[in-house]
C-alpha cells in the first residue's frame with residue numbers, strides 16, 4: 001500500500017481562497033481585520049515564520065501590524081507591547097511568536113493578552129472556552145489537522161486517535177477538539193511516561209505524531225490503512241526537516257501528511273481563519 005497524501009499545501013490554499021471572500025465581505029461592511037505579531041529576538045526560524053504569517057495576510061487582504069523587540073528585552077518591555085496591541089483598534093487579533101527568550105515568563109505574557117484578540121487560540125480563556133464548548137478561537141495546529149482530515153474524507157466520527165506528545169500547541173489541545181460531539185473521536189494521549197507506545201499506536205485509526213522525536217512512529221507500529229499526521233519538526237545536520245514519522249510508514253498507512261507540506265501550511269491558514277472569525281464575531 002502507498003498512502004494517499006494529506007496535502008496541506010493544496011488544502012491551505014483552498015482555505016485561504018475561502019477566507020479572501022470573507023475578508024472582502026467584512027471590508028464591504030467597513031471592517032478590516034488586522035493581524036498583529038510580536039517577535040522577540042533574532043531566531044532565524046521564528047523570523048521566517050512571522051514573515052510567512054504577514055505574507056499570508058497580504059494574500060487574503062488582512063492588514064499587518066508587526067512589532068519586534070531585541071532578544072535582550074525585559075519582561076516589562078514585552079508586556080508593554082502586549083498592552084499596546086490589546087488597545088490598538090487596527091489590531092483585531094494577534095500572536096506572540098513562541099518560544100520567547102529564556103528568562104521570560106511566557107505564561108504571564110500570554111495571560112496578559114486580551115482573550116478576544118487571541119489569534120493562536122492558546123490563551124487560557126480560549127482553552128477554557130473550548131473545554132466548555134463556548135465559541136472562541138481554536139488552536140491553529142489541532143484545527144488544521146481536523147480540517148485536513150475532513151477535507152480529505154478521512155472518517156473522524158468513532159475513530160480511535162492516538163496522539164504522541166503532550167505539548168500545549170498540539171498534543172494536549174487536540175484531544176479537546178477531537179472529543180467534541182461534532183468530531184466524536186476517542187483519543188489516547190501518549191507521552192514519555194507511556195509504557196508501551198507501539199502497542200498504543202497499533203490500535204490507532206488516526207495517529208497524530210507531535211513529539212519532536214525523529215521517526216518515533218515506525219512502520220511496524222502503524223495499523224494498515226490508518227491516517228498518520230506528522231507534526232514533529234527536528235533538523236538533520238544539513239538543516240533538513242526530519243519528522244516524527246519514519247518514511248516507511250507510507251507503505252503501511254492509508255493516509256499520510258507530508259512534512260514539510262502537511263500540517264505546517266494548515267497551521268498558517270487556520271491562524272488567518274481565527275483572525276477572520278474574530279472580526280466576524282464583532283460585526
Ligand SMILES: Nc1nc2c(c(=O)[nH]1)N[C@@H](CN(C=O)c1ccc(C(=O)N[C@@H](CCC(=O)O)C(=O)O)cc1)CN2
Nearest residue numbers: 049095096097098099120260261262263264265267268
Ligand atoms: N505563537 C506561535 N508560535 C509558534 C507556533 C504557533 O502556532 N504560534 N508554531 C510554531 C512555528 N510556526 C508558527 O508560528 C510554524 C512552523 C512551521 C510552519 C510551516 O509551514 N512549516 C513548513 C516547513 C517550513 C520549513 O521548511 O522550515 C511545512 O510544514 O511545510 C508554519 C508555522 C512555533 N511557534
